[in-house]
Amino acid sequence: MLNTVTINALKTLDTLKKELAGKNFPLVGAVDYHDVAPLYEAHGERYQKWIERSFHGEMAYLSRGLDRRLNPKLVFPHLKSAIVVARPYPVQPVGDENIRYARYLNGADYHETMKSDLESVFKDSGFQYKVCVDTSAVLERTWAVLAGIGWIGKNTLLIHPQLGSYLFLGVIFTDQEFHQPIQLQKDYCGNCEKCMKVCPTQAIVAAHDLDARKCISYLTLEKRGDWNEEFNSAGFLAGCDLCQEVCPYNTKAVKNSSASDILPYLLLDQQKLNQETETEYSSRVKGTALSRIKFSDFKRNLNSVMKKP
Ligand code: B12
Numbered sequence: 001m002l003n004t005v006t007i008n009a010l011k012t013l014d015t016l017k018k019e020l021a022g023k024n025f026p027l028v029g030a031v032d033y034h035d036v037a038p039l040y041e042a043h044g045e046r047y048q049k050w051i052e053r054s055f056h057g058e059m060a061y062l063s064r065g066l067d068r069r070l071n072p073k074l075v076f077p078h079l080k081s082a083i084v085v086a087r088p089y090p091v092q093p094v095g096d097e098n099i100r101y102a103r104y105l106n107g108a109d110y111h112e113t114m115k116s117d118l119e120s121v122f123k124d125s126g127f128q129y130k131v132c133v134d135t136s137a138v139l140e141r142t143w144a145v146l147a148g149i150g151w152i153g154k155n156t157l158l159i160h161p162q163l164g165s166y167l168f169l170g171v172i173f174t175d176q177e178f179h180q181p182i183q184l185q186k187d188y189c190g191n192c193e194k195c196m197k198v199c200p201t202q203a204i205v206a207a208h209d210l211d212a213r214k215c216i217s218y219l220t221l222e223k224r225g226d227w228n229e230e231f232n233s234a235g236f237l238a239g240c241d242l243c244q245e246v247c248p249y250n251t252k253a254v255k256n257s258s259a260s261d262i263l264p265y266l267l268l269d270q271q272k273l274n275q276e277t278e279t280e281y282s283s284r285v286k287g288t289a290l291s292r293i294k295f296s297d298f299k300r301n302l303n304s305v306m307k308k309p
Pocket residue numbers: 039040043044046047050059062102103104133134135136137138139140141142145146152155156157158159165166167168169170184208210212215217218221222238239240241243
C-alpha cells in the first residue's frame with residue numbers, strides 16, 4: 001500500500017503579500033541574503049561598534065546576541081531570504097502634559113499579535129521559515145532597509161515616506177529565494193535635525209547614532225533599578241516618542257490616519273496610579289507591552305514624573 005504524502009504548493013511572494021495586506025501589513029519587502037551579504041555585514045560591524053562603546057547600557061541580551069546578529073545563519077541555518085513586514089500602530093498621543101505613554105503601548109502586546117498573525121500566513125507556505133518580532137537576535141532595521149521598506153532617520157528609526165515611523169517591524173527568514181531587485185529607499189532626512197534637537201537628554205549623540213543609556217525609552221522601559229530623575233523632564237511614564245513626534249514624515253502620516261481610542265488601561269490619573277498595588281498593576285497591564293515593566297520600575301517612573309518641575 002502506498003503512503004499518501006501531502007505536499008503543500010509553495011506560496012508565491014504575491015500570494016504572501018496579498019495575505020499579509022489582509023492582516024494589516026501594508027508594507028512587505030523581500031531580499032535574498034546572497035545579494036546583500038556584504039552590505040549586511042557592513043552594518044553588522046556598525047552594530048558591533050555600538051556595543052563596543054557600551055551604548056546598549058544594561059541590555060545584556062544585545063551583547064550576548066552579537067554573533068547571531070553578525071551571522072544570521074546562526075539564527076536560521078537554512079537562510080536564503082528575509083521577508084520584512086511593517087504594521088502601523090495608532091498615532092494618537094497617549095496622555096496629557098502630566099503623564100504620557102509612548103503610542104506603541106496603546107494596544108495588545110505587538111510581540112504576540114504580530115507573531116500569531118505572521119504564523120497564520122506562513123504556517124502553510126510550504127517552505128521552512130522563522131518569524132522574528134523584536135525578541136530574536138536579528139538586526140530588524142537593517143533587514144528592513146535592505147528589503148526597501150524605508151530609510152534610517154537621524155533618530156535611528158526606520159521611516160517610510162508616506163507612513164512615517166510609527167511602525168512595528170517583523171522579519172521572516174525563509175529557505176526560499178525570491179529574486180527581487182534590490183531597491184534601497186532614498187534617505188529624505190535632508191538637513192532636518194528636529195529629532196536631535198528635541199531630545200531632552202541629547203541621546204542622539206550624532207545623526208543615526210543613539211546612546212541608549214541616555215534615551216528616555218531605555219530608562220523607563222529597559223533599565224532596572226534607580227536612575228537620575230532629571231531624565232524624566234518630558235513626563236513620559238513608559239517609552240518616549242519625542243524624536244518621532246517632531247519628524248515631518250510623521251506629521252504627514254498623522255494627518256492621513258483616523259483617530260483611535262485610547263485603551264482604558266492607559267487612562268488612570270496620577271492619584272489612581274499612585275495608590276495602585278502590585279496585583280492591580282499586574283492585572284491592568286496583562287497582555288500589553290507595558291507588562292514588560294516590573295512593578296517597582298513602574299513606580300520609579302511614576303515618582304519621577306510626579307516630581308517633574
Ligand atoms: C534595543 C532596542 C531599543 C533600545 C535602543 C534603540 C536604538 N536606537 O538602538 C531602546 C530601548 C532605546 C529602544 C527604543 C525604542 N524602540 Co526599540 N528596539 C530595540 C531592538 C530590540 C534592537 C535595536 C538595535 O539593535 N539597536 C542597536 C543599533 C546599532 O542597531 P539598529 O538601531 O537596528 O541600527 C542598524 C540600522 O540602523 C543599520 N543602518 C543604518 N543605516 C543604514 C543604511 C543601510 C543602507 C543599511 C543596510 C543599514 C543601515 O545599522 C545599524 C546597525 O546594524 C529593536 C528590535 C530588533 N531586534 O532589531 C527594537 C526596535 C528598533 N524598536 C522599536 C521601537 C518602536 C522603539 C521606540 C519607538 C519605542 C518607544 N516609543 O519608546 C523607541 C525609539 C527610540 C529610538 N530613537 O530608537 C521598533 C522600531 C520601528 C522603526 N520604525 O524603526 C523596533 C524595530 C521593534 C519592532 N520590531 O518594531 N529600542
